[in-house]
Amino acid sequence: MIFDSLDVSYGEMWGSYRGMTHRSPMSRALAARKHAAGKDYAVLLSAREQPLALIEYWPGRMWRVYLFDDRSWCMQMIDLTPHSTGMLLAQRNTRWQFPNDQAHLYGKWDVQETTTVSADGQIEVKSEFAGPRGGSPESSHDGASGPSSVPGRKFATPVEKFLCPAPEFGDWQVFAPLLTQQGHESATTVVLNDRSVDEGSGPLRATGIEQLFNPGACDTREGPAVVEPIDAGMLRITSGQLAVSDPGWISNPRTVAVPQGDFPVTLSLLRTTHGADVAAARVTFLDAPAHKWEMTLRPDEDLGLLGEGQFYGVGVDTGAAAFMDATRTVTEEQLEDDILIPLSDSHFSVELPGTEPEPNLIAFRAGQGDGAYPVWTGRTGDGQVSCVVVDFQLRSAAGTEEDVVTDGAIAR
Secondary structure, three states: OEEEEEEEEEEOOOOOOOOOOOOOEEOHHHHHHHHHHOOOEEEEEEEOOEEEEEEEEEOOOEEEEEEEOOOOOEEEEEEEEEOOOOOEEEEEEEEEEOOOHHHHHOOOOOEEEEEEEOOOOEEEEEEEEOOOOOOOHHHHOOOOOOOEEEEEEEEEOOHHHHEEOOOOOOOHHHHHHHHHHHOOEEEEEEEEEEOOOOOOOOOOOOOOHHHHHOOEEEEEOOEEEEEEEEEEEEEEEOOOEEEEEOOOOOOOOEEEEOOOEEEEEEEEEEEEOOEEEEEEEEEEOOOOOOOEEEEOOOOOOOHHHOOOOOOOEEEEOOOEEEEEEOOOOOOHHHHHHHHHHHHHOOOOEEEEOOOOOOOOEEEEEOEOOOEEEEEEEEEOOOOOEEEEEEEOOOOOOOOOOOOOOOOOOOOO
16 A cells, blocks of 8 residues: 555554454544553554554653554564664564455464564564474464474674664554555655544543442343442441451552541442343441532542543452452452352352451452442542442442443552
């Protein structure tokens, strides 16, 4: 393809996803903020509705470029790292050969060639084959035969051949020369056209969190349902720090400064014709309504780096979440015998007691399973913590279906 302009759009990192558009698009302004903060994002360069390059920005000023051919097949991956000259070094260049569309779709290459370049220009080229080299096409895809390779070639060459400028944000013409490696040809001048999405309303907002605990009938994506608040016990806080975490991964929980003492925990059950799930969990510190709600953040998290409907939340890998004092620990035996086994039976919550006056832990089922869920801190008009709520997003406060959002920035 000969191109004189490139359409530019932004989104979350694609990883191994083999598509032709962003799965999670973002605005140019958000991508710029992520770049300035050293956070990852992706840039798609396309022409005439065909992808030519997907560029991923990684922490540490590293870049990864996926190149597409005229069939819109992803045929090449180049990793670029900072070089002592201030430029970027194409440290690793991987090319693939695919026998047909289906093989490409599932990443089943026939040949993979990888060129590695050291900082001083030492080159190594390695080739791998899906089956024994020299075998028939049928044998090359025989799982029993396994992949094969040939000895790598090593030689030296001027490192300048593998350097390119490190771009400022928006200077994507820097990567245009790489497109020639897949047969594309650029005009003398290449114009960039911004095709990014609008900024939108920003991160997920806390809307009607109190209503999640109002008993009575409501509508959900599963049909009619009934909200039933239940008591889950008293949580003891001794350190002045509430922790919210998966009980199996409590090394880096979300914490909130709260009073010391014993405080009630309430679960909001959502009962449908399919059964009951925990829709939300709340620990109450003051008998006063929340004047405002704020997303519970870690010190290094910035709401300005979140896209439309995104949130920083608690990650769940064991199917359970928990409220606990920040000093509380859980042994592997306790996790399995005293938390996960009871929760897998008929229990919606379980208490892991502490020896007086040590803090306890109250764990509960996490909605419909593993995922990422927002944690909201409700504060009174004078800034005191009224309550902390985990919303498992099974319903909206208005009782209508709620869009599922992903947390691209989640860190447990």
